[in-house]
Amino acid sequence: MITSNMSRAGHASRVTLPLNSGQGRQARILMDSVVMTDNLATVRENEIDRALGTLRDEQSGHGPASYFVLAMSRCA
Numbered sequence: 824m825i826t827s828n829m830s831r832a833g834h835a836s837r838v839t840l841p842l843n844s845g846q847g848r849q850a851r852i853l854m855d856s857v858v859m860t861d862n863l864a865t866v867r868e869n870e871i872d873r874a875l876g877t878l879r880d881e882q883s884g885h886g887p888a889s890y891f892v893l894a895m896s897r898c899a
Contacts (some may be wrong), residue, residue: 836861851876
């Protein structure tokens with residue numbers, strides 16, 4: 824889940840995504856946001872209106888947060 828409620832930032836499983844950062848521009852977010860990797864959901868493809876942009880693990884730093892939540896070890 825991605826939220827613009829910045830009070831949700833600050834947890835090891837959450838990643839701040841500033842609007843004016845390289846990652847924010849790539850993701851094409853509309854305002855400062857927090858990616859909450861501890862709040863995952865399955866969504867049917869036909870329920871998605873449009874994609875705003877993309878995030879890449881190596882560019883966004885989201886990998887470590889996901890690994891924290893899923894208790895995974897990073898595979899090389």
